[in-house]
Amino acid sequence: MDNDDSIPTLVDETTKVPVTILTGYLGAGKTTLLNYILTENHQRRIAVILNEFAQGSAMEHLLLTATTDEKGGDGRQRYEDWLELRNGCLCCSVKDVGVQAIEQLLEKRRNHFDYILLETTGVADPLPIVNMFWLDDELHSDLILDGLITVIDAYNGLKNYADDRHQEKALWSRQVAIADVILVNKIDLISQEEKSKIIELVRSINVTAQIYETTRSHIDLSLILDRNAYSKNSPPDYLLKNIPDQATTLIPHGNQTLNSVTMEFNGQFDFDKLDHLIIELLWNEQTSEQEIVRMKAVLCCSDESTYKLLQAVGQMYEFISTNEKHCDNLRNCFVLIGSNLNQERLREQFQKCLK
């Protein structure tokens, strides 16, 4: 499709390119959904990014090209580029590296696509990837996170959840917990009774997501694309949801193991104390024992009646005021990503900053 450089483009160079993230446990129907989206008439030029290990990725690539070829008769190319992140896992190749790679692609191929779909590997915590795309204006990114879709396998879902191996259960729950939209897929394989059970379970983990029942991931695209779920000055939904208070270990990457810690607190923070703690954590306590790479929070501070956001990348951090009043809902949510994060100790440190 190189000759279409000459075709005038309707894409405004200044418009940000939406990124929709697809997550879901192994085999839930993510690629099926991608295939479906790519073959539907969506008036979009979509780039697909697979965040999989090399082998799986090559296979999915084949699956997707097969689908486009089949449907290619009308001469319209429905997706224009392909970015494979080989040798690894976007989720643990610390954030901004991934964003930069995608931005570079975007710069080179600006006229070739105007939407990005990112399928994450089914065995990793999707939170770091979502974090990665929740970008500050100051970073002048061309990308904007549009939404997070979690596909769940209705047939195996209850089993995944009941799995005693802690990692599996935690992963499954987190994928459900942070979604904006949840597709309860493979409805064709379950009974009415099982359907009620799985939907009840999903709802108990995520009270705010839109839940749709699907077969072969078929869904009205207007329900999942262009959702603009993360607009400026409102706390991202996933931070206000009930993310289980827990520490998870992400898949090791190189010689480093990143882990993430999510914490919730009720009440109001004393801003000066909190500010002091952040400096302490990011500047004075960065050791091989504990290193915070990324931190985000939605906060209620006693000096303001609206939510504050906290953003930290490396040692740089900032507080951002929002327009959203915290009223009597005094929930505070933190997400920290780094190495050797000690949740207990962190919790104690933050606790001391409450009024």
Ligand SMILES: Nc1nc2c(ncn2[C@@H]2O[C@H](COP(=O)(O)OP(=O)(O)OP(=O)(O)O)[C@@H](O)[C@H]2O)c(=O)[nH]1
């Ligand atoms: N019966 C039935 N099978 C489905 C449905 N959706 C997907 N499948 C099948 O489930 C299998 C896995 O689907 P994929 O789309 O590859 O799942 P995935 O989430 O991309 O899997 P990973 O990338 O390995 O995590 C495939 O064989 C699909 O054809 C459905 O609604 N009903």
Ligand SMILES: [Zn+2]
């Ligand atoms: Zn897949």
